[in-house]
Amino acid sequence: MAKPTVARIARTLATVLAFCGVAHAQDRLLFATDWLAQAEHGGFYQAVAEGTYRKHGLDVTIRMGGPQVNGLQLLAAGRIDVAMGDGLQVLSAVEQNVPVVAIGATFQKNPTVIIAHPGVAKLEDLKGRPIAIGAASNNTFWPWLKQRYGFTDDQKRPYAFSVQPFLADPKLAQQGFVTSEPFSIEKAGVKPAVFLLANLGYPPYSQALIVTRDTLEKRRDVLARFLRASAEGWKSYLANPAPGNALIRKDNPQMSDELLAYGWRKMKDFALVDAGAAMKSGLLTMTEARWDATVDFLKGVGLAKPGVDYSRAWTLEFVRDVRVLP
Numbered sequence: 001m002a003k004p005t006v007a008r009i010a011r012t013l014a015t016v017l018a019f020c021g022v023a024h025a026q027d028r029l030l031f032a033t034d035w036l037a038q039a040e041h042g043g044f045y046q047a048v049a050e051g052t053y054r055k056h057g058l059d060v061t062i063r064m065g066g067p068q069v070n071g072l073q074l075l076a077a078g079r080i081d082v083a084m085g086d087g088l089q090v091l092s093a094v095e096q097n098v099p100v101v102a103i104g105a106t107f108q109k110n111p112t113v114i115i116a117h118p119g120v121a122k123l124e125d126l127k128g129r130p131i132a133i134g135a136a137s138n139n140t141f142w143p144w145l146k147q148r149y150g151f152t153d154d155q156k157r158p159y160a161f162s163v164q165p166f167l168a169d170p171k172l173a174q175q176g177f178v179t180s181e182p183f184s185i186e187k188a189g190v191k192p193a194v195f196l197l198a199n200l201g202y203p204p205y206s207q208a209l210i211v212t213r214d215t216l217e218k219r220r221d222v223l224a225r226f227l228r229a230s231a232e233g234w235k236s237y238l239a240n241p242a243p244g245n246a247l248i249r250k251d252n253p254q255m256s257d258e259l260l261a262y263g264w265r266k267m268k269d270f271a272l273v274d275a276g277a278a279m280k281s282g283l284l285t286m287t288e289a290r291w292d293a294t295v296d297f298l299k300g301v302g303l304a305k306p307g308v309d310y311s312r313a314w315t316l317e318f319v320r321d322v323r324v325l326p
Contacts, residue, residue, distance in 0.1 A: 026059040027222045032074060034065045034084040034207065037252035039241070039263030040179055041084075043106070043273070043283075045251075046244030047233025056229040058222070064251055072210065075100060081215060082226065087205035087294055087313075088140055094313040095305050099213040102314040104227050104284040104322070106207035106234070108275040109198035112141055115166065115181060116173040116193040123195040124149050132159035132166065132174035141175075143301035144202055163188070178270055179263040196270055203293040205286060208314075216315070224318050231283040231324035234273055237264075238326065274326035282323040286316060 033041045044062055047053050053060040063080065065071055071083035076098055083100075090102045116126060127149060133142055133156045145151045157165075159175060163184045166174045176182065178196055185192050209230075211223060237244045241264045249255055267273055277285050291314050298304040 026054065026057050027225075028059045028061070029082065029222060029226055030061050030063060030080045031082045031226075032063045032065055032069070032071045032080045032084065034071060034086075036066055036255070037064050037248040038255060039245070039248070039260050039267065040106075040111070040207065042237040042241055042244040042248065042264065043234025044230055045233075045247040046237035046241070047229050049243035049247050050233070050236060052229045052232050052236070053226075056225040058225055058229060060226065062251070072098070072100065075210060075212060078212075081211065081219075083210045084207050085210050086140075087208050087291070090208055090210055090313045091295065091298065091310055094310060095308050100210050101213055101216055101312065102205070102208040102210050102286070103216070103223060103318045104209040104230075105205035105286050106209070106284060107205065107272045108278050108285075109196065109270060109272045110202055110204055110206040111177045111179055111270075111272055112197050112202065112206075113176050113178045113182070114145075114173055114195045114197065115176050115185065116195070117170050118191055118193060120173070120193040123200060126173050127151060129155060130157045130169075130172050131155050132157045132172060134159040134161070134175060137175060139303060140204070141197055141202055143303060144197070144297060147301050148201070178272070179266045183259055183262045203290060203297055205290065205294070209284070224321065227284055227318045227322050228324065231322050234283045235324055235326060238268060238273060278326060281319070282325055284322060285319045286314060288316065
C-alpha cells in the first residue's frame, strides 16, 4: 500500500478541521412563541429536545409568549429573530409599514372555533343567539361571521376568557380554540358542539413564523435551516410527542399532561398542522392562493386599507424548498 503523501495528509486534516468547525460553530437564533408553552408549540420544542436544530447547525432558544408579551414589537426592536403570530397580525403590520414578513406557518387550519351547547347542529343555527366574543375578534373572525352567516352585533356578549359564563347559560355560545376551551368545558361535564371556522372557509393562517426584512436579507441560510428543522420537529411531534412535551412542561409547569394530550389529539383530529397544501408541499408551507383569499376577506368586510401592497407580508422563498411531508 502506498504511503500517504504530505499533500493527502494535509487535505485529510483540513477536512477534519472543517467538519469540527461546522459541528461547533452553530448559528444562534431566538424564537418567541405566541403564548405560554403548550401542545400547539410542540414541534418546535421537539426539534430542541431531539437535537434537530443542532443537526442543522442551529442553536435555537425558545422564549415563551404570554399575556404581556408582544412578539411583533420585540421582533421590530431586534430583540428576537423569529416571532410567532397570526397571519392577520402580519398584514396589519404591513399596513403600518412595519418591515416584517411571514416565511412559514404552523397551522394550515386556523384553530378558532365557535362553541355551542349540545343540540346545535349547524353554525348558522346560532343566528340571533348570544355569543361571547372578545374585543380583538371585531377585527378578525367576527366580521367574517357577519358577512357569511348574517350574524349581528346585538348578538355579542363580553368574553372574559373563561368558560364559566358558557357553563352557566345553556343559550350562550362562545369563541375559543379547538385545542383549549372545549377541554375545560368537557371537564365540567358538557359535551359541546364545536365549529372549526377554517373548515367553513375562514382563511387566515395561524402561527405564522415572522421575521424582519433585515433578517430575511442577512440570514437567509439560517432561516432556511430553521424552517426545515422545525418541519422535521413537527413531523416527529405528531408521531410521538413525549420528548417535546417534557420540555413544554419544563417551561410551563402549569401545563397538565391531560391538556397536552388533548391538544395533541385535537391537532391530529382536525389536521391543523398537516392539512391541505402540507400534504403535497410539506409542513409549515404557505400558498399565494391562501394569502390572497385572506386579503380578499379583509377587503370584503371593509378591514383592508386602500393602496397597501399586502403581498409584502409573506414570501414563499423558503417553504418551497422545505418539503418535509407529514
